[in-house]
Amino acid sequence: MAVLNATNSETRTPPLERLIGFDTIRRPFESWYAFVARLIRANLLTDVEIRRQVPPDWVRWAFAPDSVLPGDLATLGPYFRQLSKPEIKIRPGAWQPFPELSSSPPECLRICPRCIGDGYHSYAWQGDLIARCPVHHEPLTHHCPHCATQLLWQSRSPGLSAFQCPAGCLLLDGIHSGLYVPDELAITQALQEHWQWTQSLSAAITFVSGPMHIAYPPYLASAPLRMPPLPSKGLLPALMHALQSSGVTMPGFKPYHEQSRGHWTIEAKSWTWKESEPSTEDQLETYRRAFRRGAYRTHVPIATRAPIDAWLAASESAHGRWHGGEVEEGEHCSTLVLPSYLVTNNELTGLRRLLARGRDPELACAHYLQALVDLLEHARQRRIALDKLDHPSPHITVAESVDAIVRTAEGYWRLSGFTRGEDDSRASWLDYREPAEIAGGMIHIMRRSGPP
Numbered sequence: 001m002a003v004l005n006a007t008n009s010e011t012r013t014p015p016l017e018r019l020i021g022f023d024t025i026r027r028p029f030e031s032w033y034a035f036v037a038r039l040i041r042a043n044l045l046t047d048v049e050i051r052r053q054v055p056p057d058w059v060r061w062a063f064a065p066d067s068v069l070p071g072d073l074a075t076l077g078p079y080f081r082q083l084s085k086p087e088i089k090i091r092p093g094a095w096q097p098f099p100e101l102s103s104s105p106p107e108c109l110r111i112c113p114r115c116i117g118d119g120y121h122s123y124a125w126q127g128d129l130i131a132r133c134p135v136h137h138e139p140l141t142h143h144c145p146h147c148a149t150q151l152l153w154q155s156r157s158p159g160l161s162a163f164q165c166p167a168g169c170l171l172l173d174g175i176h177s178g179l180y181v182p183d184e185l186a187i188t189q190a191l192q193e194h195w196q197w198t199q200s201l202s203a204a205i206t207f208v209s210g211p212m213h214i215a216y217p218p219y220l221a222s223a224p225l226r227m228p229p230l231p232s233k234g235l236l237p238a239l240m241h242a243l244q245s246s247g248v249t250m251p252g253f254k255p256y257h258e259q260s261r262g263h264w265t266i267e268a269k270s271w272t273w274k275e276s277e278p279s280t281e282d283q284l285e286t287y288r289r290a291f292r293r294g295a296y297r298t299h300v301p302i303a304t305r306a307p308i309d310a311w312l313a314a315s316e317s318a319h320g321r322w323h324g325g326e327v328e329e330g331e332h333c334s335t336l337v338l339p340s341y342l343v344t345n346n347e348l349t350g351l352r353r354l355l356a357r358g359r360d361p362e363l364a365c366a367h368y369l370q371a372l373v374d375l376l377e378h379a380r381q382r383r384i385a386l387d388k389l390d391h392p393s394p395h396i397t398v399a400e401s402v403d404a405i406v407r408t409a410e411g412y413w414r415l416s417g418f419t420r421g422e423d424d425s426r427a428s429w430l431d432y433r434e435p436a437e438i439a440g441g442m443i444h445i446m447r448r449s450g451p452p
């Protein structure tokens, strides 16, 4: 018979499941952050004790949830087997069918102030699909309700990050322990409904190329530096609305969903493409490598020459050889060589991402070529407008644009749209310099003299 040594049992670290609040692991839609933060607060764990008692992975996943990869879920330990859908408790991304369309910064905790006051948080709040809490009707926010500091996940230490804003305000209400959530049942039911809604949304729309999101000045000038920039609010509702108006069957909004379309104007057009040149993944890689950004010349790959030649001819017949661009036959693929001031770094990054993320090489190439021609045409109009800045022009007030190919039960659609900046903001192009860079060159979009 085993006899317990009294001295050892006192100094031994108590098993994880003996921590107060451990039984709350089973709250199905609550976030891993709330669970671990509650273990830390309810047991008054110091940073030293956290390191000793809570598995390091748990702490990392709680305070850096975007680092949780699908692979981490494959090796889940015994505790996780108690969860019915581990991914929705552990990965914020699982709640977002299209994370690239979200305007909420993923590096911040997004909360309902009332829920977090009771110690409750769900990864369903991350992203911007839900505008207000379905139970408390409070607008969700990524700022501290007390001091307005951004709620960054990682602040000074796990102990101080649990239910605290980076400036130190306690997010729990009064002396709340977070162990008992008064509205738990109502929140769980609402989140169950929202989970089904996101599932039916991703079943209705599949992004097959893109989205390519480009932020232009003056938007970029007023937004904090971020790579790649997030779209402004309302992009997903605007896309859904555009598809609905074209007769695509989509799940209807719930009252707590974000329905504002922000400043977005989106058009959905039925889309087909010619499978003329078979493209392979290797070829796509060749195109990706052909992007070259220098201080004076920029190289952009061309998958098929015909549309580019047509655009060059049309723009030359309108304005002469104003652009200084030409097609160069390379060893592996043709490139369009342009003066660097014509296109922004942001535009090039967007184009390059189209080729980098296309799941179907042929389809991605076809979409890339169309997006390239549209972008060049926009760059041409912008160049002309910039050179006579006295006239208001939509081409230098466009603040953001988006382009994507989606597949629905009704077929393929090309979604393109933009937001408009204020006319006054045109002046911010004057001393605009891009902080982003592709090949180490800081590109200045302005030029003293342009086409007559």
Ligand SMILES: [Zn+2]
Residues within 6 Å of the ligand: 112, 113, 114, 115, 116, 133, 134, 135, 136, 137, 138
């Ligand atoms: Zn709430």
Ligand SMILES: [Zn+2]
Residues within 6 Å of the ligand: 144, 145, 146, 147, 148, 149, 165, 166, 167, 168, 169
């Ligand atoms: Zn605060």
